[in-house]
Amino acid sequence: MTRNEEIIERAKKRLLQNYKQQPIVLVRGEACTVWDADGKAYLDLLGGIATCALGHCHPQIVAAAKKQMDTLWHVSNVFYSEPQIALAERLTTSSGLPGARAFFCNSGAEANEALIKLARRAQVDRGFTDRYELLTFESSFHGRTLATLTATAQPKYQAGFEPLPQGFRHVPYGDLDAVRRAIGPHTGAILVEPIQGEGGVRVAPPGFLKGLRALCDEKGLLLLIDEVQTGFGRTGKTYAFQHEGIIPDAFSLAKSLGNGLPIGAMVCTDAASKALPSGTHGSTFGGNLVAAAAACVAFDLACSEEAMAITVRKSARMFELARAVQARHPTRVKDVRGKGLLMGIEIDGGAADVVARCRDNGLLVNLAGEKTARFAPAFVATEEQLVQGLSLFERSL
Numbered sequence: 001m002t003r004n005e006e007i008i009e010r011a012k013k014r015l016l017q018n019y020k021q022q023p024i025v026l027v028r029g030e031a032c033t034v035w036d037a038d039g040k041a042y043l044d045l046l047g048g049i050a051t052c053a054l055g056h057c058h059p060q061i062v063a064a065a066k067k068q069m070d071t072l073w074h075v076s077n078v079f080y081s082e083p084q085i086a087l088a089e090r091l092t093t094s095s096g097l098p099g100a101r102a103f104f105c106n107s108g109a110e111a112n113e114a115l116i117k118l119a120r121r122a123q124v125d126r127g128f129t130d131r132y133e134l135l136t137f138e139s140s141f142h143g144r145t146l147a148t149l150t151a152t153a154q155p156k157y158q159a160g161f162e163p164l165p166q167g168f169r170h171v172p173y174g175d176l177d178a179v180r181r182a183i184g185p186h187t188g189a190i191l192v193e194p195i196q197g198e199g200g201v202r203v204a205p206p207g208f209l210k211g212l213r214a215l216c217d218e219k220g221l222l223l224l225i226d227e228v229q230t231g232f233g234r235t236g237k238t239y240a241f242q243h244e245g246i247i248p249d250a251f252s253l254a255k256s257l258g259n260g261l262p263i264g265a266m267v268c269t270d271a272a273s274k275a276l277p278s279g280t281h282g283s284t285f286g287g288n289l290v291a292a293a294a295a296c297v298a299f300d301l302a303c304s305e306e307a308m309a310i311t312v313r314k315s316a317r318m319f320e321l322a323r324a325v326q327a328r329h330p331t332r333v334k335d336v337r338g339k340g341l342l343m344g345i346e347i348d349g350g351a352a353d354v355v356a357r358c359r360d361n362g363l364l365v366n367l368a369g370e371k372t373a374r375f376a377p378a379f380v381a382t383e384e385q386l387v388q389g390l391s392l393f394e395r396s397l
Ligand SMILES: Cc1ncc(COP(=O)(O)O)c(C=O)c1O
Pocket: 106, 107, 108, 109, 110, 112, 141, 142, 143, 144, 193, 197, 198, 226, 227, 228, 229, 254, 255
């Protein structure tokens, strides 16, 4: 029995079997390379699913986390702490939201829960006690808590968990007319991903977010953007909504924010923030000092103008390589889509087998939806690694 197999056997006995796990145990990582328990190296172009944006064990982020660990880990949010404030300053000033403020939590689902609570109370404060409903989009993904899986418009995530919370309605993605028709007397907000990551890496059509902003202004709704997968410089802007030049009322972040340490955030306008005054929301671990200190360094490395210009260049190369693979295999590869360093390659007949063969060939990517292989490499991936990755992918087709 290999070391991988031994450890997996223990996992199968004692871990909740809620994940479809790939049959390797990862034990060490450095930038875009990870090693399994038997010493095999893999090129990691998934980065913990768009989470380790600066690669594994980035020395400057490790140093910041270690320094904070030696100083102070946790104090409770009944006290102020410097790393949280420094991170809030970065997230808010880069957002363009007027008077922006940040709330910290631990995950994407929690950040979206904060958005949902913010929207409901903001409408109540305006005197609209019946505007509790959020419109969300078919094939979206917003998390696994009861409220966020109800916002997630994919029946497979909801089956068996009924009764689901009230106040969510689902509309086709990218269809502004359908959104206009769906807005009713109870609608208070719209929650949208700029790119549907889990839904198969589907980019919102140009003008869609702008159209939603206009609709929200016309109807008195809040526009909430889920930037959990797309934020933090991944698409070449600090936040993907900035490609459309719009200002949401609030947005959520997680994944890349801590480069792998658990931290999430909700950022909102000063006006919207009034809906969550003292005592209305909170989290014990939210904005943990070690995660926040790491996130500050990660932000500076990922979201500077120079860094994002490099991300845009790497993205162009990655898409060029993928489209060349598509040109050589036009019947197998149905589509190449995405933006920045988030790319989906849709495979005729489904991508599960291809993703498994990629792993056997030493490349880590994953499934988004049933048919799409997702690439979400760290921004530190080199051009050679992108070339090697797409070549391993082609071999795995
Ligand atoms: C767009 C989006 N929102 C929310 C989430 C949920 O984040 P978490 O798993 O950290 O709760 C995810 C996770 O994949 C996501 O992609």
